[in-house]
Amino acid sequence: MSCHSECGKKLRELSPSYEAQAREEHVPVIRPESLKLLLDAAKKTKCERVLEIGTAIGFSTAWLAAETGAIVDTVEKDPERLKRAREFWKATGLDDRINAYLGDADEIVPKLATKHGYGFVFIDAAKSRYSDYLDAVYPSLERGGAVFADNVYYLGLVKGDAYPPHKHRTIVVNMRAFLKKIQDKDKFDTTIYDTEDGTAVCVKL
Numbered sequence: 001m002s003c004h005s006e007c008g009k010k011l012r013e014l015s016p017s018y019e020a021q022a023r024e025e026h027v028p029v030i031r032p033e034s035l036k037l038l039l040d041a042a043k044k045t046k047c048e049r050v051l052e053i054g055t056a057i058g059f060s061t062a063w064l065a066a067e068t069g070a071i072v073d074t075v076e077k078d079p080e081r082l083k084r085a086r087e088f089w090k091a092t093g094l095d096d097r098i099n100a101y102l103g104d105a106d107e108i109v110p111k112l113a114t115k116h117g118y119g120f121v122f123i124d125a126a127k128s129r130y131s132d133y134l135d136a137v138y139p140s141l142e143r144g145g146a147v148f149a150d151n152v153y154y155l156g157l158v159k160g161d162a163y164p165p166h167k168h169r170t171i172v173v174n175m176r177a178f179l180k181k182i183q184d185k186d187k188f189d190t191t192i193y194d195t196e197d198g199t200a201v202c203v204k205l
Helices: 006-024 032-045 059-068 079-092 105-115 127-140 166-182
Strands: 049-053 071-076 098-102 118-123 141-150 188-193 199-204
Touching: 006 059, 006 079, 032 059, 032 118, 032 141, 032 199, 049 059, 049 105, 059 071, 059 079, 059 098, 059 118, 071 079, 071 105, 079 098, 105 127, 118 127, 127 141, 127 166, 141 166, 166 188, 166 199
Parallel strands: 049 071, 049 118, 071 098, 118 141
Antiparallel strands: 141 199, 188 199
């Protein structure tokens, strides 16, 4: 990864320990291979504004801000995680390029989508809501912009058409509907990668 700014250098210094601590605490942080795909996809769009749905502790948020140079709007419902994210962004010097919104993505994302156009959208929040998030952001997604969705195979249960276990049924059924939607060749040029738990990159046509 290439970070040339002072903020980028600081991010590279702080990231290893921040990521390691998060994994020890079982806080969800994007895996290295998926992070590389995420940043490659974002930079290809040459986006000026990014929407991230699911901040967690702000790890991927910081990398998106550093690598694209874009303004990043990010949404998180857990106040403690968002507080931790803000501290991390301040330490890296990236906080002035990140707008964080605390609350339910179902309510916040549609409002943001009516205010801004986005060149890149990263979805990594409630797995059963991916299709709804896509519907909300699609009108504001610029042509040639991309949606990046993580964990689209959800524990490997989404692949194929096997009947899912009861406790995972809603997520699996809804994620399969999402995958069908992003493979609409009139709307998207979609690539699905078998990395880790599955990632999808959907470029708006």
